[in-house]
Amino acid sequence: MKNLFLFYFISLSFIGYSQKKTLRTKFISEKIEIDGKLNEAIWNSAAVAGDFITFEPDNGKPIPESKKTEVRVLYDNDAIYIGALMNDENPGKILREITQRDDFGTSDIFGVFINGFNDGQQDFQFFVNAADGQADCITTDSNGEDYSWDAVWESKAVITDKGWVVEMRIPYAALRFSAENKQTWGLNFFREVRRDRYKYSWNFIDSKLGTFTQQNGILEGIENIKPPVRLFLLPYSSFYVNANAKQKTYGTLKGGLDLKYGINDAFTLDMILIPDFGQTKFDDQILNLGPFEQQFNENRPFFTEGTDLFSKGNLLYSRRIGGSPSTRPNLATNEVIDASPASVNLINAFKVSGRTKGGLGVGILNAVTEKTTASIRNTETGATREQVVEPLANYNVLVLDQRFRKNSSVAFINTNVTRNGRFRDGNVTALAWDLNTKKNTYNLAGDFKYSFINAAEDKKGIYSQLNFSETSGKYRYGMGAEIMTKDFDNNDLGINFQTNYYSVYGNASYRILNPTKYFNSFNTRLNVYTQFQKETGKIQSNNVNFQINSDTRKNHYIGFGLNSNPLESYDYYEPRAENRFVIIPQRIGGFLYISTNYNNNFAIDFNPSYAIFNEAGRETYGFSFGPRYRFNDKFTLAHNFNFFRQNNNKGYIDTFSDTDPSINIPPTIVFANRNVVTYSNTLSGKYALNSQMTFNIALRHYWSYADNKNILSLEQNGRLLDFRGYNTNKNSSFYSWNADVSYTWWFAPGSQISILYRNNAAARERTINKNFENNVTQLLNNEALSHVFSISVRYFIDYNSVKNYF
Template identity: 30%
Template sequence: MGKIFLWLAILPASIQVLDAQIIEKKKYNTNAIQDGRTPVIDGAIDDPIWDIVEWGGDFIEVRPDENTPPTFQTKFKIIYDTKYIYFAIRALDAEPDSIVRRMGRRDTFDGDWVEVNIDSYHDLRTAFSFTATVAGVRGDEFVSNNGDDWDSSWNPIWMTKTQIDDEGWTAEIKIPLSQLRFNADKEQVWGLQVLRRYFRNEERSVWQRIPQDAPGWVSEFGELHGLKNLTPQNQLEIQPFTVTQLKTYEKEEGNPFRDGNDFKLNGGVDAKIGVTNDLTLDLTVNPDFGQVEADPSAIALDGFQIFFQERRPFFVENKNIFDYRFSHASDNLFYSRRIGRTPQGYPSVSGDQYVDRPGNTTILGAAKFSGKTKNGWSIGVMESLTAKEYAEIDTNGERSEELVEPLTNYFVGRLQKDFNNNNSYVGGIVTATNRFDVPDQLNFLHTDAYSGGLDFKHQWSNRNYYLMGYSIFSKVKGSREAIAATQNTLTHLFQRTDAGHVEVDSTRTSLAGTGGKLEYGKVGGGNLRYTIGAFWKSPELEINDIGFLRQTDEFRQYNTVAYESTRQMGKFRRVGANFNYFNSFDFEGNRNRMQYQFGADGTFLNNWSFDVGGGHIPINYRTAHLQGGPRFKLSRENFVWFIANTDLRKKLRFSADLLYSEAKQGHFTIFEFTGGVTYQPSNALSISFSPQYARYPHKTQYVTETQFSGMPRYITSEIDNKTLSAAIRVNYTINPNLTIQYYGQPFIARGRYSHFNYITNPTAENLFDRYELLEEGQINKQFDTGMYMVDENLDGTLDYSFDDPDFSLVEFRSNLVVRWEYIPGSELFLVWSQGISNFMDPADSLTRGLESGIFGQKPENIFLMKLTYRLAL
């Protein structure tokens, strides 16, 4: 078997595939407006000023049938003046009455639309994207990594109007040059692509042909010529805001901090300053980071932290520059949600004391300097300062304070340099977290944390092949207690009794670690794709003060091979298949995981799609399963998945996502099902419902660690763990600038534990040799205290005890948001948010627990009004 996988790993490197055809770059020549006239942006394209340029056209289909004539042609014109660049687009259509003009909020791409992509840096990797739907809805995204990443959080100021006429439909677009980034050359060339979606046929056509086997998106653009004497725009935008918030909740008798309602009035200002035309400085003072949609409910029984997406505007804008992902998808040297986090300390109080702890740490101010220069330097520097936070303590009416989060400074610096005609880059990153005057009660926090790395990527043969890599280093400093606590976390597990390569050193006051990755692959040119690579994370690597890292002590080698069709095949618009294989080891040389899987996906001619696959895990050891105990063997596992979607263009559409996994000897099972129903009764209204059900039965779910005869005892048990939830969304669009959105999610997670046991031989081949059941007489539950009492040796003396781990958590979260963009870039938000969180009786069924945990309960209500005014000078 090992020889087979070795052969599969090296096979792609030996396959000779003909490079993709080199396609000539199209050129469009624009002209400047000389006499001061400007087109009226009304969608009509009837201003005489448009006559100073010729039409660009000859669009070619890119999907589903690449390099064929589209059903209907599209043409465009581009002109500019000292402040703006203008686009006129005509989308021909022989049946204007059939054009689909669905409404939606900003960045909703539904119905017929046209899109303009501008690579004004002309670095062949990044672009600014502007989309106008036939209904007048605007979409804008910042494109990076040659089209791999599209960031819709970028919200520039620009204008568009559309019309439907006898020839089809038209769009006029007006983009301020201040919203783009370009150099100061007297004559410039920008990358350009214009894309159209013909909705009825689900067809995409483009001005510059891009083959479906192209290695990227931006690198394949055509060119925009004729840009002369553009004046660098000294951008200055100021956005003050004010927030009024009223919170109501159920009054808690005796607790002076929970009197039934809280009121808060807050204000601040954001600013964007163009230091040069391609580098900007973003500033925020006393920012408000209230989210209009709450994080989804989730529960983690493995003890690891849960990764949530960033939604706060200051951090999501230009986030691609600061991105430094490595190893797994969520691992990143910069995880901005560490800034403004919930205070990490909590006062030690007695039963007659009440505590009011802030929900988040106040961000006093933040600054971000970012952009890309003419010479190919990408620069990103971010500085943020968070305040001291105190918890207020009430003791029989007497008030005191205790520090729960110290004054903290966060810094990130990122630099990349393009060279070799933008086919290669090298870069680096440094981060720093510094906490000041950390008191004894917070001595578990690091005083200083630093990380950094170097990365590179080289591409050749028309960018079809690449070699990339990175290195990482980290160092944390703190008290002995802080560094010992770090060594004992699930991320590191130095306390494992069976680990010969790590041990807890309680005298240390610092910890330093490394990581790295090297990867070679093929991403374009023909039907074949492949990747061969390896990464490592040393046991001492620690970045969680400002980054996100789930677990260290890993070396992994991986291979992927994929086939992608480039044209329609029989009944398929497109079809693909892939094979993935990896081996994972710890730094002692133990092989902890081997996994291989096969998958296939495709889209039928009727636009239904599927993704199906399965795999096998013959070797699976978990170093964190016993949460500090020895390495534990999980039984061999087989898994399958199936995902299906009906035609996403239909007003009524469905989706289904199924995952099933089962381990040998019934060790554990994973069953997850997510359904989706979306109904759009009119162009302005859409309703979606996404129920989810999951079940995770397990014979050795970790419960606790205790002591027996002076030795550690690791208690596990069978668990029947189920979750049930549903996401409900309603979007109503009055016009492209005024929308009403509702989001709600009821959620219940229930776990029932039984057949308690203790681990005897954690790496035994047979499942039932890994643990010993606690029989009747050895274990008894005291129902008045909820404790399990264990007399393991049956000598009549209590050996140890532990709490009943059964649980049933019910939550309900919802948001009703009215958003009005009353002038371009300035918004009014009216938000009503509700939240319920209760622990219910685990003996109840899922539906009963969900019903009793939500209905009849008094929710926490938040009423919020946020007003922003964006002033561009």
């Protein structure tokens, strides 16, 4: 009888969890003050969303009675109101680190997920932490969480003797929904108890399924509201003071405007006029010895916010817009470059994006960059001339993404760069698909891309991939293949390194879905990848790796992995010459990582690695070590030291031909046997006065050098032989310093004052100074060390708030 009752209870629980919960809200005319007290009488008449269920780590288990959570929802003509009561048996232990916006810190969290179309495609998520900080993002299953999206809304969190309370007001202008009289929204609530690392949701989120946004509950009862005019203006003014040893100190005043306009209930126009990106994060430059360019992160808000549609097909590398010029000056033997800009100025940019109720997503991005010239001087006459290195250029992206059955999509993507005059133009067109079974258990994804380059010689190429995978349960697997022709080129608006190959790959994984005696989470993964040169069939790349990741019951993250290249491979890129290759020997290596619980005031990240090649004396090893300390809820410092060494690394350094052109001898490709050593130090910290005012510091010192031991020549068979006829110094040393100290104040909703002091320097040399202390001193005393002090004021204007004044 007891077992029968238990079976009955479990069955009811499963049925309850698998069905979507429904909450009914009610209209109010009373004013609600967002003070975290919920003392307005109208709150008591609202329906309660309770019976939260564990999301992680013990998926499906009811929330403990000691953590009982109740949420109420009200609405009026302008906004939706959320009131949450979260019990805690020990309120004094609620973690509440104060952080800047969109940084949860070491704090308890409450969140609300809203989908105004209830189509399972996109959630607008709003979070409040126990220190009264805000975070918000747009979430899709295909692209995850985009925290660069920011909305303007109100919230207040208060710690009580029973737990903590959150009160929120989210205006309709921060949401997307249709104009129907009766609204049905997708809705979920989220709570994390940080000290336990337990996460709960109101509507059950089954971790066995490969979807998140489709497991919301339902909000009913909103009637007769109209989507507001979504017109937001963000005027700004910035003042910069620049100084270094080579130039006089000078000041620059800038001003501009960002505009956001809701074209209708689905589509939004974003526009920047006279952009200013002077306070964006600095780039982490490295010593790049390889054949490919360094890829940088995008830190400009316009190109990071709400760009999930534009990531379809992986064709957009937005750093191309306003990046380095596409050509270099043509010089005579008696000419030198006096000045050449490192980047091209952006004149303006706009994007239109959104998705209809029928699931059609439309994205249009357009940007214009200005004509850019380099100054060239004749060394004999002293005369100067200007040469265009980048003409007026237009960058355009079009995406049409049709979703169906709430979990699948087919997308058409086109990227185009048109440069004025005789300069190169580039166009890429793609079809991409992401198909899931109704129960989200299997996935078939892939794409087909076609590129056309209009230059001195037209170039056409294709790239295609197809992948099948199981996406649910403890055991999962996947397999796929890809092919790329030699002339495929998407580098005008995208980024691509390798071409002219085909590959096959597969993976298998295992994970626990509920905690065990030792682990909250545990997963293993095996990956196999082999790439072949398309014409010759030679193996360009091969890799087998096995990895284990775990989260212990004490919330320490521990993992390790083994990786190998079991076969020799033929590298067609390192020689920097067509149809030439260098043979890379077999390799085996491993790594370990340990990340102790960040809930503790003191925590450490440690990550050593080692690999050995099937070649005498050739090996790589290194480690990263990152201690962090939270002095109190306001002040935190984190340091990270990285060391990496490559012994007897073989790499390209030069190419030269015989001086007599009548002798038909292939060019000599010169390699070096070298030791490459890299050091990197970073320090980051914050001191928060409150959730609106924060001081931040970010320091980075980087030094890497390649010390050539002996010179080698590359033979036609891909082997390397000693070469004694080369005496040019091709050692490399690159070091850089970056320091940012900033203060930010959100002085009004959506409005911010930022004060930044920045200094930075970098140098590339052939002479290697191996004294670390002297290296740092020389860098900081470098006459190229520049100093920038800037103040930026941005003010948010909502048309709905100011229209009555006019």
